[in-house]
Amino acid sequence: MEPDQDTIAQHDDSGLMDHDPQSASDAWGGLEALPGHPLMWVLILSELVVFGAFLLTFSAARIGDPAGFANDQLHLDRVMGGINTLVLLTSGLFAVFAVRAIKKDAVLQCRVWLAGTAVLGIVFLIVKLIEYGTKIDAGIGLETSTFFTLYYLITGFHALHVVMGLGVLGVVAIWPNLTNIETGTAFWHMIDMVWVLVFPVIYLLR
Amino acid sequence: MKYQSQKVALYYIYGALTLFAAQILFGVVAGTVYVFPNVLSELLPFNVIRMIHTNALIVWLLMGYFGAAYYLLPEECETELHSPKMAIIQFWLFMAATAAAVVGYILGYHEGREFLEQPLPIKVGIVVVALMFLYNTTLTLLKGRKTAVSNVLMVALWFVALLFLFAFYNPSNLAVDKMYWWYVVHLWVEGVWELIMASILAFLMIKMTGVDREVVEKWLYVMVSLSLFTGILGTGHHYYWIGTPGYWQWIGNVFSTLEVVPFFAMVVFCFYMVWKGGRDHPNKAALLWSLGCSVMAFFGAGVWGFMHTLSSINYYTHGTQITAAHGHLAFYGAYVMLNLAIFTYALPYLRGREPYNQQLNMWGFWITTSAMAFMTFTLTFAGVVQTHLQRVLGMNYMEVQDQVALFYWMRLGAGVVVLIGVTMIIWSLVVAPRGPRVTAGARLPAE
Amino acid sequence: MDRHLTVAAESDDISASSTTLNDGHGLSSRTAIFVWLLASGTTVMSMVLALIGDDRTGAMLGILPAMTIMMVGSLKAWLILRYYLGLGPSADGWRGLFIAFLIVIFAGVLAAQAAMILMNR
Numbered sequence: 144m145e146p147d148q149d150t151i152a153q154h155d156d157s158g159l160m161d162h163d164p165q166s167a168s169d170a171w172g173g174l175e176a177l178p179g180h181p182l183m184w185v186l187i188l189s190e191l192v193v194f195g196a197f198l199l200t201f202s203a204a205r206i207g208d209p210a211g212f213a214n215d216q217l218h219l220d221r222v223m224g225g226i227n228t229l230v231l232l233t234s235g236l237f238a239v240f241a242v243r244a245i246k247k248d249a250v251l252q253c254r255v256w257l258a259g260t261a262v263l264g265i266v267f268l269i270v271k272l273i274e275y276g277t278k279i280d281a282g283i284g285l286e287t288s289t290f291f292t293l294y295y296l297i298t299g300f301h302a303l304h305v306v307m308g309l310g311v312l313g314v315v316a317i318w319p320n321l322t323n324i325e326t327g328t329a330f331w332h333m334i335d336m337v338w339v340l341v342f343p344v345i346y347l348l349r
Numbered sequence: 350m351k352y353q354s355q356k357v358a359l360y361y362i363y364g365a366l367t368l369f370a371a372q373i374l375f376g377v378v379a380g381t382v383y384v385f386p387n388v389l390s391e392l393l394p395f396n397v398i399r400m401i402h403t404n405a406l407i408v409w410l411l412m413g414y415f416g417a418a419y420y421l422l423p424e425e426c427e428t429e430l431h432s433p434k435m436a437i438i439q440f441w442l443f444m445a446a447t448a449a450a451v452v453g454y455i456l457g458y459h460e461g462r463e464f465l466e467q468p469l470p471i472k473v474g475i476v477v478v479a480l481m482f483l484y485n486t487t488l489t490l491l492k493g494r495k496t497a498v499s500n501v502l503m504v505a506l507w508f509v510a511l512l513f514l515f516a517f518y519n520p521s522n523l524a525v526d527k528m529y530w531w532y533v534v535h536l537w538v539e540g541v542w543e544l545i546m547a548s549i550l551a552f553l554m555i556k557m558t559g560v561d562r563e564v565v566e567k568w569l570y571v572m573v574s575l576s577l578f579t580g581i582l583g584t585g586h587h588y589y590w591i592g593t594p595g596y597w598q599w600i601g602n603v604f605s606t607l608e609v610v611p612f613f614a615m616v617v618f619c620f621y622m623v624w625k626g627g628r629d630h631p632n633k634a635a636l637l638w639s640l641g642c643s644v645m646a647f648f649g650a651g652v653w654g655f656m657h658t659l660s661s662i663n664y665y666t667h668g669t670q671i672t673a674a675h676g677h678l679a680f681y682g683a684y685v686m687l688n689l690a691i692f693t694y695a696l697p698y699l700r701g702r703e704p705y706n707q708q709l710n711m712w713g714f715w716i717t718t719s720a721m722a723f724m725t726f727t728l729t730f731a732g733v734v735q736t737h738l739q740r741v742l743g744m745n746y747m748e749v750q751d752q753v754a755l756f757y758w759m760r761l762g763a764g765v766v767v768l769i770g771v772t773m774i775i776w777s778l779v780v781a782p783r784g785p786r787v788t789a790g791a792r793l794p795a796e
Numbered sequence: 797m798d799r800h801l802t803v804a805a806e807s808d809d810i811s812a813s814s815t816t817l818n819d820g821h822g823l824s825s826r827t828a829i830f831v832w833l834l835a836s837g838t839t840v841m842s843m844v845l846a847l848i849g850d851d852r853t854g855a856m857l858g859i860l861p862a863m864t865i866m867m868v869g870s871l872k873a874w875l876i877l878r879y880y881l882g883l884g885p886s887a888d889g890w891r892g893l894f895i896a897f898l899i900v901i902f903a904g905v906l907a908a909q910a911a912m913i914l915m916n917r
Contacts, residue, residue, distance in 0.1 A: 171567055177890060178882045185571050189578045189607075191894075195901055196603045202908035209856060209912045225843035229836055232872070235880050236832040239823055285596055292596045329881055336876040339835070343869035344905055347846060349857055 178242075179326035187333045190304070194337045197300070198344050201293045208289065213349045215290035218283060220274055224346040227270050228339060234263035235335040238328040245324045253324060257316045260331060264309050271302050294345060301341055304334050350698040352423035354430035359699050360440040361416025362692050366775050368409035368447065369685075373764075373771045375402040380761040384754065393455065400454050400466050406680060407464065408447050411509075413688035414545055415443075418486055418502060420695045421552050426493025431485050439481040446474035462526075464534055465516045472516055479510040497566040498552045501573055505544035512536050524592030531587045538684070539583055539650075543576040543611060546646070546687050550619060553639045553694055558626025568618045575611035583608045589660045590667060598660040605658045612643075612651035612683075619643040632697060634707035634777075637714055638690035645682025645718060653678050653725065665740045670753070671732030678725040686718075689774060696778050710777035717770030724763035731756035823879055831879045835872045842868055856916060862909045870902050 174181035205212045241256035278284075278291075285295045308331050315327030350356075379398045382388050389398070423430055430436060450471045453459065459466035467475065483506065490503050515532040551569040555562050585601025619640050630636055653675040657666040666672070693710055696702075731753040739749045842865065857865070874895070877883050883891045 176887045185574050191897055199904045202905045206908050206911050221846055228839045232835045239828045239880055296596055296599055332876055332880045336873045339872040340869055343865045347865045348862055
């Protein structure tokens with residue numbers, strides 16, 4: 144009964160089959176051309192689709208009630224939103240420096256830049272919480288209106304990603320090698336990039 | 350078959366096929382009641398027939414997963430099962446619990462909670478069965494080689510068991526009850542079952558196409574990520590109208606729409622692997638089931654799911670025959686075909702009858718799949734008409750049922766054809782071929 | 797576990813080689829800071845403009861101001877993609893995909909704005 148059909152057909156499933164050396168790296172379908180671990184890019188692409196869908200949903204919902212959306216938007220604090228944009232942009236710059244440091248094998252330097260990135264991430268969250276606090280004090284909650292439902296959902300999802308991003312930065316800071324740092328910072332840049340799109344669509348356009 | 354203990358899978362496969370037959374029979378009876386409403390109404394009320402139809406489905410699919418796990422784990426882990434004896438005891442316990450549940454249903458003992466109707470002792474029995482299974486398989490995994498396929502499969506099966514625990518929590522508030530109820534129902538079929546599906550398909554692709562394991566594993570990781578990313582928050586599409594806050598509509602809309610993506614990835618995966626492997630595996634039937642599974646899952650779960658997943662559409666279509674259409678094709682495409690794929694692949698090895706002519710099995714594939722597709726179309730049309738008459742024009746439910754009777758007749762016809770097709774499949778798996786066993790030396794080399 | 801490690805080690809090689817393809821040492825500090833200055837500068841500018849012109853009436857923006865706002869946002873997103881996320885020349889196909897994503901958002905949001913402007917007339 145042995146060996147089974149599959150082995151007869153010259154198949155060795157231990158991964159040592161006679162394949163050209165390219166095939167294993169091609170297996171990510173081109174994702175390996177991007178910095179960091181390819182699975183992170185699967186996540187980044189998925190995240191962008193979700194946030195993109197939410198922003199388009201927001202725009203579509205706005206068509207149904209332009210006046211209501213404009214009215215609700217007046218309650219948002221654009222200065223806070225702008226400050227948070229600056230904070231995240233700067234944290235992104237620090238993340239770039241962290242990658243540069245690890246390329247020169249400067250682990251300590253890399254960790255310092257990562258810490259800087261994370262501190263700015265925390266600043267972002269504090270500003271966000273202050274914003275939420277003001278809204279809630281004004282009696283504005285998740286179910287106040289479509290605008291605020293989407294506002295809380297989109298910025299809340301985004302803030303949740305900042306929290307997760309802090310975790311990711313922490314993990315890669317513990318095991319700093321080029322792949323890990325590139326993977327972690329890629330996630331962070333994605334968060335940064337999503338915010339620079341969320342900010343104009345939700346805070347500025349009226 | 351490389352390991353003796355893989356043989357325990359036979360119990361599960363035969364058990365699953367038995368329940369499969371019962372499920373289809375009760376399905377045909379239920380389809381008959383749709384056109385002759387008084388059939389069996391005293392002896393076996395419709396709700397009981399439906400309960401057996403749906404419960405038998407879930408149980409035989411689970412039994413099939415157990416069998417698949419017992420078959421593929423030794424091969425993946427390169428070691429014998431921890432305890433074949435325990436696996437056999439577990440099987441009979443599972444069968445006994447199932448039989449007790451069915452008899453109980455017929456006599457009217459059930460909890461009345463759709464799909465989770467099992468009385469408490471049966472639920473406890475299921476947990477015991479699951480614990481035996483997890484103990485046995487986890488120890489096997491721990492002592493052997495760890496591959497992505499076996500790891501993903503085991504993580505998924507652990508979560509199948511853990512999520513079932515929500516079946517024990519039955520709050521009296523109906524909205525809260527439904528919320529947890531979906532943790533089982535949705536997070537099974539649109540969450541961890543997809544991981545089982547991806548890992549079994551990955552196993553089959555490694556075995557049948559000859560594509561490098563590393564390549565398959567990378568795909569597996571991507572499919573798993575996509576399934577969890579979309580499936581977990583996709584639960585939101587069940588929270589539209591059950592009393593949960595309105596923001597679930599937005600979450601459900603976005604994430605459940607994306608639930609198409611992992612199914613699409615599985616189609617691409619299977620076809621790409623077969624194309625890339627370019628090898629002519631003798632078990633053509635198993636390959637047909639694997640490819641068919643990915644395609645029909647994409648249509649049944651993906652496309653038919655998307656059709657009514659947006660809340661603005663679901664507002665009208667909720668609970669109409671469109672749901673039934675989706676349910677039938679999704680379960681068939683994703684999980685029935687998955688089980689039949691692994692059965693068709695494994696049985697020739699388990700019975701020492703490799704390779705043999707599987708024409709009958711493949712005819713069964715085409716007949717059953719076509720009939721299921723036809724059934725899905727008739728139910729979809731019925732659902733569209735029903736939605737318009739009942740939800741848009743406001744006719745009452747029973748009046749509308751008269752209007753769609755023609756579709757129910759066609760559905761019954763499709764059901765009968767499914768029964769024929771399933772008979773052919775089961776016959777081809779269990780009975781055929783009756784000729785002498787093929788000995789090891791007499792087998793054909795790979796083309 | 798060891799299987800996992802091989803995967804990690806392998807992608808390590810790949811990314812190392814892909815970065816070499818980029819420009820030798822990755823993104824230079826000067827470029828990174830310039831990108832940051834550009835993105836932050838436009839942010840500050842748009843904030844100032846918003847505050848100056850902020851009449852708090854909630855009147856709807858015309859298509860040109862709306863387009864400007866979205867252009868600035870998309871530009872920042874593109875800068876992050878191209879320089880911070882490292883979608884350099886070695887990732888041509890992917891860059892196209894990400895740019896398509898930005899275009900879809902840009903076009904979708906502005907289409908909605910245009911629809912509202914037209915309906916308001």
